[in-house]
Amino acid sequence: QQQVKQSPQSLIVQKGGISIINCAYENTAFDYFPWYQQFPGKGPALLIAIRPDVSEKKEGRFTISFNKSAKQFSLHIMDSQPGDSATYFCAAYRGYYNTDKLIFGTGTRLQVFP
């Protein structure tokens, strides 16, 4: 059962363009939404994260937009660069009933061409 749905599966963007990756969740108990970036042959690394009390968070060229009522959040990469080519995972944190885990989306492979 996929609790965090991510789209698109793959994305091709020209250098300088905007990359947008979308995620939707079902469980309103989620209260922490990170994005992880994974380069080939490496483990995922935290890129940026947001909590549901804010609608947007920006760090450099990376912005998370969060819509609590729609239960959706997205990653925007402005001025996309070839070095941004990687797989991106959205995630949501669930901690209740003494369980504690991150639920990941299925990933988006981003390719930025010069």
Added chain:
Amino acid sequence: EAQVTQNPRYLITVTGKKLTVTCSQNMNHEYMSWYRQDPGLGLRQIYYSMNVEVTDKGDVPEGYKVSRKEKRNFPLILESPSPNQTSLYFCASSFGTANTEAFFGQGTRLTVV
């Protein structure tokens, strides 16, 4: 350097031959977990541990075992590997709970034939 170290990085084994993938972190993190990454399925949690001697099942625990005898180490054990366990495995650690930055190892690519 703060890191999560997994070994081996690559492993090819035969069905039924017990194996262990080791994971060690040098950040004094309490929380550790194992994930498997499969195309189209993302990262799915296998097991996690909130502290020494405290472990629990994740979303796909069948066929796996773990132990947490020391804070820094969290090995993943496949008692009788099967081909459907062919996957890319990641160990991760974080302070406190999963609600903080998770640091991932480099991954172990396992092939079971």
